[in-house]
Amino acid sequence: MELYIKNMVCNRCITAVQNELLKLDLHPIDVQMGIVKLEEEKLDDEKLLILNNHLNALGFELLDKGKSRVIEQIKNLIIEKIFHTEFLEQKVNWSGLISDKIFHEYGYLSSLFSSVEGVTIEQYIIRQKIERVKELLFYDELNLSEIANKLGYSSIAHLSAQFKKVTGQTPSQFKSTRASEGQRKSIDKV
Known part of the structure; x- marks a missing residue:
């Protein structure tokens, strides 16, 4: 599954997003500026909402x-x-x-x-x-x-x-x- 994340502009952003994904027991395969590839095929709406809230707290935003x-x-x-x-x-x-x-x-x-x-x-x-x-x-x-x-x-x-x-x-x-x-x-x- 691919996620697109707004406001990722540096290597520290990549690290911060990767850490949040791991905290939420998600499995990132690749994290780049603006794009995350997860092992998971799909995330339910509740998990996406939680992830978005965690990312928002760090100044990021999941994009539709x-x-x-x-x-x-x-x-x-x-x-x-x-x-x-x-x-x-x-x-x-x-x-x-x-x-x-x-x-x-x-x-x-x-x-x-x-x-x-x-x-x-x-x-x-x-x-x-x-x-x-x-x-x-x-x-x-x-x-x-x-x-x-x-x-x-x-x-x-x-x-x-x-x-x-x-x-x-x-x-x-x-x-x-x-x-x-x-x-x-x-x-x-x-």
Whole structure:
């Protein structure tokens, strides 16, 4: 049986979900961001409700079949590529990547995503990239040139312009005020 779970965005999320499944005496075969495969063929409604309550307490949510699963798959794919890839190519073919992994035409996926999320897939990708830039700036391990290279920006100027458009600050301004509260968002809130 496959379950789709919203708000799984990192390896700690995977561990937390796996632990909850084991506490409820369920038998996960594979746990990935957004998708869990169980040995169980089917869960009764009561068990699903209990699982959902446990997941909700941790900030996760079981998704019903259909459109919400597709949207969560798109988000997980984007997050995985931006946050868990060593270097993004400068010209990522997001439409091809997304449609190949989710097995739907990109036009349909784009329209569905926009209608439910209120932003385009492209805007969501930009927001995620900016959150990754914020993270890298916050920890001060890479300079702006290295960050631009890591995230596939054609230049520091392009990264800076996009950063300012989204945040209202230049990367330098952000870096100098990084001690301020509320500068970064949780990935699932972007």
